[in-house]
Amino acid sequence: MGLFDFLKKSGSNEDKYWEFDPANHFRPRINRADYFKLSDFDFGWLILEPITAFINGKEEEKAKSLSYGQKALNYWWYVDGQVTNGGFVQFYYNGYGKYVQTVLKGLEHIGDFKMADLIRRADAIYKENEKVIAKARKKDLFGSDLSERLEALSELDNHYYQLHGKTMAHIEKYIKANPAEICVDENGDVFDIHFSGEYKTYYTDKQVKEVFNINNGLADGAFNSYFESGMLQETIHFDGGVQTGEKAGYFENGNIQYATKRNDSSNQFECWTYFENGSPKSLEYKSIPDNERIGVYKEWYDNGQLSKSGTYISAFKRDKDWLEYYQDGSQKLKAEFKDGTFLIHDFWNEHSEHLLIAGTGLYINEYSYSEGVIGREEQEYKNYKRDGKQHSYRNGQLTLYQEMKDGKEDGITRSYYNNGNVQRETIYRNGESASSQVFPKSENPVGKVTFQYLMNDQWLLDQDLPTADTYPVCLNEQEIALNIKMPKAFAEPDNHHLEGSTCLWLSVDKTGRVRKVDFKSAYMTNGQEFMAVVDKMKFRPAMKEGVEVASYMYVIANFNVE
Structure with missing residues (x-):
């Protein structure tokens, strides 16, 4: 009896997703260069993405076409996506518990018994509290106390975070050792684990795109990628x-853009980045093999002037002196990290005005945490502790005001909506909240619904569905928006600053009517608000070669309060 036959017999009676039919085995076509080049979760997604498109929500029908190694990746990814986003509580709340037996078999099949044991422990806790979670599903998980009530389950989340990278390594190792079971290359050929030699890929004009060496089925040595112009784009070293x-x-x-050098004597990577003009941009050191930041850290402006310098003793923890400069070379900040505390000695503004001296004065910090968003903190200090008025801004608009004394909140703290109105006001006494009041977003808050319509030819091709020249266009959006009930969560002023959404996949016939609705996801809603009215949406039909045709549309209903 073969391995597939044995596993098929031993598992098929326990869950409907484990059975494998070799006669209908699905093996995705994978770009050969990406197969050898990518690693870790990038490699996992390379294999998983076409598998997900193949299944396309029809698991009971198509899961039989997946081998046991493919199942290990596919079903564990459900766990990883949920637990890393909202913990085991979210995994079970969202109904993924039905896959646990398949997940366990898959993990044990690839030899990852530690992760299997952890998930088995989580499942035992879930089964003891199944009624609690079932009851909670009648409400929105957002803002609920379910995680606190299921503390034993939530406590396993940190254990999961420590293990999930190792699970991905197990999966990658299994796939690389058994490629014929998992996938084929872009030409439909099996990856030969015994092949050795040079391999090249090309752009459509036959210009070399990638050159790499294979030794017994594994990348070895330099993996070189080139621009279409023929210039070297990247070199990655493999062993x-x-x-x-x-x-x-x-x-x-x-010009060089980045370079990482390995120093085994210091057990560190030396990591440089550069501006396009060739000037250095940053320098940091990372530990081997954890790849976590540690040691000297520096940043420069594109004119070559030093911007920041300091020392990291762990990925997010700094120690000793931290210095910052303006682009003209003038001093901006003298500070130090001492036992985890950030001590600001001196601060100068861009006009060289000495605003903070020996831990007392005004500190201003501007930063960008996403494209188009500028944050600004204005903080008063006394004897190295925040003392006085504190202001936080986002793109020039006040978001937080605090009164502090001796490093503690003391007085008024106000947070603000994006329309400038006060969201919450709390009175503190020596760091303790004495009273708090939440305000509505406006005098007469009104719920607002907006829609996004998304479609991509590739989404349809991946699901073996027909494409169109133009896709459905909603004709009665305002009518639908007026008839959607706002989610209950938005009745609470505490949630007026948030946004919710419901995502649906619609099948629209050639007359523009919605014929089928597939629920995809929801945030701060239970999804029923949009589901209740979506069949009343009217569309201008999709067009193909001048003819009205049935097609599809991915629609997102966004909810907020104004």
Whole structure:
């Protein structure tokens, strides 16, 4: 009896997702260069993405076409996506518990018994509290106390975070050892685990795109990628299929963009980035093999002037002196980290005005935490502790005001909506809340619903569905918006600053009527608000070669309060 036959017999009676039919085995086509180049979760998604498109929600029908190694990746990814987003509580709340037996078999099949044991422990806790979670599903998980009530289950989340990277390594190792079971290359050929030699890929004009060496089925040595112009774009070094950590990337003008060098004597990576003009941009050191930041850290402006310098003793913890400069070279900040505390000695503004001296005065910090968003903190200090008025801004608009004394909130703290109105006001006494009041977003808060319509030819092709030249266009959006009930969560002023959404996949016939609705996801809603009216949406039908045709549309209903 073969391995597939044995596993099929031993598992098929226990869950409906484990059975495998080799006669209908689905093996996705994977780009050969990506297969050898990618690793870790990037490699996992490379294999999983076409598998997900193949299944397309029809698991009971199509799961039989997945081998046991493919199932290990596919069903564990459900766990990872949920637990890393909202913990085991979210995993079970969202109904993924039905896959646990398949997940366990898959993990044990690839030899990851530690993760299997952890999930088995989580499942035992879930089964003891199944009624609690079932009852909670009648409400929105957002803002609920379910995680607190299921503390024993939530406590396993940190254990999961410590293990999930190792699980991905187990899966990658299994796939690389058994590629014929998992996938084929872009030409439909099996990856030969015994092949050795040079491999090249090309752009459509036959210009070389990638050059790399394979040794017994694994990438080995330099993996070089090139721009279409022929200039070197990136070099990544491999040893026995594993990236050594050494790599270099280049701008198309030939200047280096980044470089990581390995120093085994210090057990560190030296990581440089550069501006396109060739000037250094940053320098940091990372530990081997954890790849966590540790040691000297520096940043520069594109004119070559030093911007920041300091020392990291762990990924997010700094120690000793921290210095900052303006682009003209003038001093901006002298500070230090001492036992985890940030002590600001001196601060100068861009006009060289000495605003904070020996831990007392005004500190201003501007930063960008996403594209188009500028944050600004204005903080008064006394004897190295925040003392006085504190202001936080987002793109120039006040978001938080605090009164502090000796490093503690003391007086008024106000947070603000994006329309400038006060969201919450809390009175503090020596760091303790004495009273608090939440205000509505406006004098007469009104719920607002807006829609997004998304469609991509590739989404349809991945699901073996027909594409169109143009896709459905909603004709009665305002009518639908007026008839949707706002989610109950938005009745609470505490939630007026948030946004919710419901995502649906619609099948629209050639007359523009919605014929089928597939629920995809929801946040701060239970999804029923949109589901209750979606069949009343009217569309201008999709068009294909001048003819009205049935098609599809991904629609997002966004909820907020104004």
